[in-house]
Amino acid sequence: MSGKVAISLAVNGETIEALVAPRTTLADFLRQDIQLTGTHTGCEMGVCGACLVLLDDRPVHACLMFAVQADGCAVETVEGLTHRRAIDDLQKAFHERNALQCGFCTPGMLVSAYGILASGDEPDRDGIRDALSGNYCRCTGYESIVDAIETTARQRRQQMAEDKA
Amino acid sequence: MKARAFDYMRPKCVQEALEAFVSADGDASYIAGGQSLVPALALRLQAPGLLIDIARLDELRGLSIADGHLRIGATTRHCEILGSDLVREHAPLLAKAAPFVAHPAIRNKGTFGGSLALADPASEFPAMTLALDAIIEIASVEGSRRVGAGDFFIDLYETALQPGELITAVYVSLATAKTRTAFDELARRRGDYAIVGAGIDAEMQGDFVERMRIAFLSVGSTPVRVGAVEAALTGRQLTPQAIRQAQDVLGTELDPVGDEHTPPEMRRHLARVLLGRLLGRLEANV
Numbered sequence: 001m002s003g004k005v006a007i008s009l010a011v012n013g014e015t016i017e018a019l020v021a022p023r024t025t026l027a028d029f030l031r032q033d034i035q036l037t038g039t040h041t042g043c044e045m046g047v048c049g050a051c052l053v054l055l056d057d058r059p060v061h062a063c064l065m066f067a068v069q070a071d072g073c074a075v076e077t078v079e080g081l082t083h084r085r086a087i088d089d090l091q092k093a094f095h096e097r098n099a100l101q102c103g104f105c106t107p108g109m110l111v112s113a114y115g116i117l118a119s120g121d122e123p124d125r126d127g128i129r130d131a132l133s134g135n136y137c138r139c140t141g142y143e144s145i146v147d148a149i150e151t152t153a154r155q156r157r158q159q160m161a162e163d164k165a
Numbered sequence: 166m167k168a169r170a171f172d173y174m175r176p177k178c179v180q181e182a183l184e185a186f187v188s189a190d191g192d193a194s195y196i197a198g199g200q201s202l203v204p205a206l207a208l209r210l211q212a213p214g215l216l217i218d219i220a221r222l223d224e225l226r227g228l229s230i231a232d233g234h235l236r237i238g239a240t241t242r243h244c245e246i247l248g249s250d251l252v253r254e255h256a257p258l259l260a261k262a263a264p265f266v267a268h269p270a271i272r273n274k275g276t277f278g279g280s281l282a283l284a285d286p287a288s289e290f291p292a293m294t295l296a297l298d299a300i301i302e303i304a305s306v307e308g309s310r311r312v313g314a315g316d317f318f319i320d321l322y323e324t325a326l327q328p329g330e331l332i333t334a335v336y337v338s339l340a341t342a343k344t345r346t347a348f349d350e351l352a353r354r355r356g357d358y359a360i361v362g363a364g365i366d367a368e369m370q371g372d373f374v375e376r377m378r379i380a381f382l383s384v385g386s387t388p389v390r391v392g393a394v395e396a397a398l399t400g401r402q403l404t405p406q407a408i409r410q411a412q413d414v415l416g417t418e419l420d421p422v423g424d425e426h427t428p429p430e431m432r433r434h435l436a437r438v439l440l441g442r443l444l445g446r447l448e449a450n451v
Binding site: 044049064071 | 166168173207218267271273355
């Protein structure tokens with residue numbers, strides 16, 4: 001029982017073929033099998049949000065699925081988002097607003113924020129807080145994180161308006 | 166915090182999934198979104214020898230209109246319910262409840278059928294299937310059967326589902342021009358489990374209630390319909406007096422559970438407050 005299973009998935013645009021034990025979570029697979037340690041494991045039960053990744057472009061908890069379930073899917077981690085410069089402005093805003101101290105929650109926050117901003121809407125502060133309700137931060141008190149996301153949303157909106165004009 | 170070792174299979178059709186469960190002598194579990202199952206496995210509250218992954222079965226997916234009902238495939242994800250025009254038009258109560266279901270990342274993976282099968286009394290969708298008097302379609306190797314939501318929720322995490330049975334779809338009657346709905350809940354933090362929540366599905370002629378179904382979540386070991394309150398309002402105008410009376414009836418009908426943060430009296434009080442708000446919204450038709 002419990003032999004390893006062959007999977008093939010795209011991680012940050014690169015096709016990965018691997019043999020995994022069914023009990024290996026996607027978070028452990030990313031961190032231990034392919035050394036993408038930007039995805040953090042905190043509670044490992046879907047509460048803290050530190051392990052969020054994009055699965056087929058939607059934020060999901062990497063601790064709440066097994067790697068075998070991601071067979072054939074596209075996974076993007078905070079490393080991928082950083083590498084393709086999809087969150088440069090967010091990271092800059094987090095830095096400027098002091099939206100992190102210890103940084104443990106930050107990858108999950110960035111993936112959530114990416115999800116919020118990807119919709120193209122300009123969310124209000126309540127909407128941002130709502131969307132971050134599954135992300136725990138024990139340092140900042142959230143205010144600066146909401147600031148950073150709100151600022152980025154506004155900047156992107158302005159940029160889009162300028163590009164049009 | 167790691168699941169025990171298990172085997173994994175991804176069947177090609179519902180029949181194959183059902184047969185796999187039987188072949189495993191019941192030492193198996195279906196997995197779709199896994200948003201409640203995976204933590205249960207990690208905590209070793211459950212440790213099946215086989216996981217049968219039904220998430221990609223086309224038969225179980227999607228939203229459509231069928232036989233005068235909205236058909237919600239069992240593996241329709243919460244985020245799909247939330248974003249669906251079909252749901253907004255034909256089952257507005259579900260559309261109103263959907264933003265309250267868990268957190269965005271959970272909604273991206275968790276499924277409607279999974280939520281019903283788990284039957285968490287604090288969950289929104291089980292209670293709303295009760296308020297909508299929905300029909301739950303269940304498959305087993307013996308065939309298919311349909312169970313009304315009123316007969317589905319039996320006790321804490323206990324449903325009419327027998328071992329090996331699988332929810333395939335849920336059918337909801339289509340809203341009409343007379344339909345009015347309201348949903349809200351009181352929670353310490355958005356996305357957290359509600360202290361108390363409720364949804365109402367009503368047919369109204371002007372201010373007169375022709376039919377009303379009210380279901381509460383987080384007040385007992387199952388989602389709860391409050392028939393006495395419904396009866397007290399049916400055929401009446403939603404005046405401030407009628408609403409106050411309904412709140413009084415609720416106070417006697419509801420027998421909520423307490424926990425370390427919320428004594429039963431507090432929960433009963435909050436349920437009354439919530440009922441008043443929801444009926445006010447129905448009356449104002451907002």
